[in-house]
Amino acid sequence: ASRLRDDAWAWRAAALAPVLWFPALLVLFEDRFGDAVIGALPLALAAVTLAAAARARELWPGEHPRRTSALAWLCGVALGFVTAAIPLQVEKEWITIGWALEGAALLVLWTRLDHPGLKYTALALLGAATVRLVANAEVLEYHPRPDWRIVNWIAWAYLVPAAALVWGAKVLRPLELPRLRDWERPLYVREQPLASAALGLAALVVVFVWINLAIADWFSPPGELRLLVARTPAEKLVISIAWALYALALLALGVRLASGALRWASLVLLMVTIGKIFLYDVGELRDLYRVGALLGLALSLIVVSLVYQRFVFRRPAEGEP
16 A cells, blocks of 8 residues: 555556456356345445555545545445445346435535545436436336336336435535536536536436336236326326326425425426326316316316415515515
8 A cells, every 4th residue: 555655546446446356256156156145245345445445544644635536436436336235136127226326325425525526427327327217118127017006116216216316416416516626617607506406307307207107007907017008098187187296296395495496397397287188188078077177177277376376486575585
C-alpha cells in the first residue's frame, strides 16, 4: 500500500479485479456447490473489497482527493456485490433489481464521498433498470404465470426498483445543486435538481406500468399474460378506475409534500384518463348505461376541477407562504 499510495490506477484496479473475477467464480461456485447459496459469493468478494478500502482509508488525510477517489471505487464495487447478493437468489430478474439497488446505494455513498463518478454511475444504473422495466417485454417471461394475483413476482420486480428510484431522488435532491462541478453547470439552465426530478418521474412511470401489468395479469386466461389485445369491458373499466385512483393518490401526495411536480403529474394523468373514458370506454356502452357513464363523468369533472383549483391553480394571498 505504501509503495502504490500515489498510483491512482492501482486502487482502481484493486476495485475492478473482483468484478472481473466474478463471472468465472460464479460458474465455478455453481459447479461445486450449486446455486442454493449463490449469494455467498458476491458477499465474499465484497468483504475482500472492503478490506482493501479499510487499508486505503488509513493512507491519506480525511479530505485528500486521492483518498476520496480510492474509497469511492472500492466502496462502490463492494456495495454492488452486496446489493447483488439478495436478488441473485431470484434468478433472471436479479439484473434489473440489482442495478436499481446498486444505484440507490451508490447515491447514499455519494452523500458521504463527493465523487461525481458515484453519482453518474448511479444514475446510469437506475436509468438502465427503468428502461428494462418499461421497454423490455422479456421481463414478463422470466417466470410462468403466478397463481397469486397482485402480490407476486411482478410486484417484486417492479416495486423494488420503484422504491430505489424514490429513495435515490430523495437522497440526491438536497445535494445535487450545491455539489455541481463547473463542467456540469451548463446542463442546468434553470437552478433545478434535474437528476432528482428525472428519478422521481421514472418512479412514477414504473409504478404506472406495474399497475397496468397487475390488471392485465388479473384478467388474463390461465397460462398467458395478455397485455393489449382482446380486453373485456370490465378490464377497460378497471384500468380507467385504477388510473384515476393513481392520479388522485399523486395529488394527495403532492399536497402532503408541497410538490408542484406531483400535482401537475396527477393532473396530466387524470386528463388522459378522462379522455380515455370519454373517447374509448363509453363507446362500449349503449342506451342508459352510456347516459349514466357520461353523467358520472360530468359530476366527477366538477369535483376534480374544484379540487385542482384549490390545490394546484390557486395563487397564494398576499403575505401567505
